[in-house]
Amino acid sequence: VPDQDERAAELSREQNEKTIRSTQTALRNFREFLISKYPSETREIYVIPCKELDAYLASFFVDARQKDGSEYEPNSLANYQCGLERYLKEHRYGYSITRDKEFKRSQEALKQKQIELRCKGKGNKPHKSMKLTFADELILRKSLVWLNNTKAFGHCTGFHGSTLKWGDIRLRVTETGLEYLEWMGPDNGDVNAKSKRGGTDSRVYATQHSPQTCPVQDYKEYAQRRPPAMRYEDAPFYLSIKPVVNLAALHWYNCQALGKNKLAKMVKTMCEKGNIPGRKTN
Structure with missing residues (x-):
């Protein structure tokens, strides 16, 4: 049916645009963090060796803050990791920052940071009516x-x-x-x-x-x-x-x-x- 095909195509375009914006946001925030903390690091992230990039990512997940100085939401950090993964994949980077053992340090840093933020009340909790005893x-x-x-x-x-x-x-x-x-x-x-x-x-x-x-x-x-x-x-x-x-x-x-x-x-x-x-x- 033409109408259904057009609607599906429109939804696909909207999803693609959303993904592109998400990737650009992750890349922009990560680059701004590198500039602020490691000003001598001017390389494109897809040419940085995995060991160095892993260390930068671990530092980002632990120390990055929003412009007002507050910490990111746990899901935001995970979305940034996925956005950077997409960007690196587009540029044929040789490793996956979400799966490969070469990025274990940053993967663990993200996991621990998410736990820390959740313990301190950050994030959208699915059972808001369930108060902690x-x-x-x-x-x-x-x-x-x-x-x-x-x-x-x-x-x-x-x-x-x-x-x-x-x-x-x-x-x-x-x-x-x-x-x-x-x-x-x-x-x-x-x-x-x-x-x-x-x-x-x-x-x-x-x-x-x-x-x-x-x-x-x-x-x-x-x-x-x-x-x-x-x-x-x-x-x-x-x-x-x-x-x-x-x-x-x-x-x-x-x-x-x-x-x-x-x-x-x-x-x-x-x-x-x-x-x-x-x-x-x-």
Whole structure:
């Protein structure tokens, strides 16, 4: 039928135009980010080697902000990744930034950032009428500390969530009064890792301009809610939650380590509580 064919053609054109605009927006925002953070990088992105481009993308997904300084929505970051994928494919780039292992770093950065944003209330939640219980909040609070630790210290030699001790991460203050967390865990005899001890690779600093997303504030809140008996250096870092607890209680956690199975399912739990669709793993 001619009318149906014309309508189908019109819808196809509209969809193509929408896809083109989406690709252009992703490319423009990524280029603006590169100019602001890496001003010496002037190459077209389709000629940048995969290792360098992967690092740029990981930085973009973690640090990029909108023009008003606010963070992007989780879905926006995923759309940007898809838009850049289309652009690179058009220019016959040799890798897929969404699938290939050469871009694992940026893929993980995007996944972790989406989880972080969802935990902090960003994104369109499909079940708005389903309010989080206080128990859910506790799970997300602890999950956020786990996420902060993994992002900041996951690259450090000897970092293992299931064996992490309270003394492995220390709260410190610089000479100028800026608080930071420092990885003090075992180096497992790695000479290169030892040389990094005390360097910026083993530290994460407070974000004073954004206390709601500050890893140091999350750590201090978690420390305050731990039982005093579990604040010694060799105590397990992650503790199980008390079965019955309320906001008035000073301590929200047991004197018992979080089980390995629950720790292994941390990302899945965060996604379920934060209404993030899709299959996610640690």
